[in-house]
Amino acid sequence: MHRIFSVLYKEFLQMRRDRMTLALVFMLPMVQLLLFGFAIQTEVKHIPTVVFDQSLSYESRELLDSFSAxxxxxxxxxxxxxxxxxxxxDSGKAKVGIIFPPDFATSVNRGVPAPVQVLVDASDNMVANQAIAIANAIGLIKSQEVVAQKFHLSAPPYDVRVRPWYNPDGITAYYMVPAILGIVVTMTMVIMTSMGIVRERERGTLEQLMVTPIKSHELMIGKILPYIVLGYIQITIALLVGVIVFHVPIKGSLLELYLLTLFFITASLGLGILISNIAKxxxxxxxxAYFVFLPSILLSGxxxxxxxxxxxxxYISNVIPLTYYLDIIRGIVLKGIGFSYLAGQVLFLLVFSLVFLTLSTLKFKKKIA
Incomplete structure (x- = not known):
């Protein structure tokens, strides 16, 4: 046990001397949460629109008001x-074009379909999908209002009531901020630890450890524990930023979130140490590390x-630890669910941790031999 504490002490001293490491630990979660939390928005509003109104009637202005409102x-x-x-x-100044024909008002008053052309620049897929969906919804709502007036109905003929759960207002930050937390931990744990043993080998300090009576698994424990502490510091900072700045509600148990996060941290650390044992x-x-990091962003959900x-x-995304942690953190933060719903995800992370840490220990033992 004293040998593990010896490695721990040396690792903490190394981190203390490495100011870049401390800067990453404290600044990375805060900067990335603020940057991506504000920048990444799935709902696209205030789309610049150009109007060509050949009708110039009350009916066309009323529909335009609905689009604006x-x-x-x-x-x-x-x-x-x-x-x-x-x-x-074509110039990109407008993303949507709305065109009313000259006989638009006449068609509406006669009770026949009145065509309105909505042109959408689909070169930006997210903006195009949002614009198409909202335009169709506005057209449907206004059609129902006209039908209700023509047939003197006191209410629309169908009463479809949609009740979105967990994030009823569709606020992107509630969905993205917990996921960004997982990205920050992945980046720090994998990249920092992947550099650890390689850096010591290049500096010659690894050979000093090899001549000591410390065992390979004791060395691995001593290397991992400081990064677990750093991971929890990052998570705490990120949660504080999410709650204070973005008002993200935490509906589940914080204790449960911290306990289950341990499996994700150890899986990420095991992967990072395995990389550091392979790289020269x-x-x-x-x-x-970046070869692992980019698929984690793109394929994990x-x-x-x-x-x-x-x-x-x-199926490939099933071998990415972040895939399971996103289910855990979004489930606890947004849904308030507990371990009974997340046992499968925890089991996969536990398997990843055991596999990566075992391979890392065996690989390091072979290097010592």
């Missing part, structure tokens, strides 16, 4: 020809829903 469309430009609409969209230089370790991925990619 939604908050998703800003009537930035009013033009007098199709060519102007095309020019605005710090540059190789950095490249291998952080940015894109896994259910929409091709089956092969979906």
């Amino acid at each position: 939604s908050g998703y469309f800003d009537m930035t430009y009013v033009v007098n020809s199709y060519a102007d609409v095309n020019r605005m969209i 230089t710090q540059m190789q370790a950095m490249q291998m 952080f940015m894109f829903p896994r259910d929409a991925m091709p089956r092969l990619i979906y």
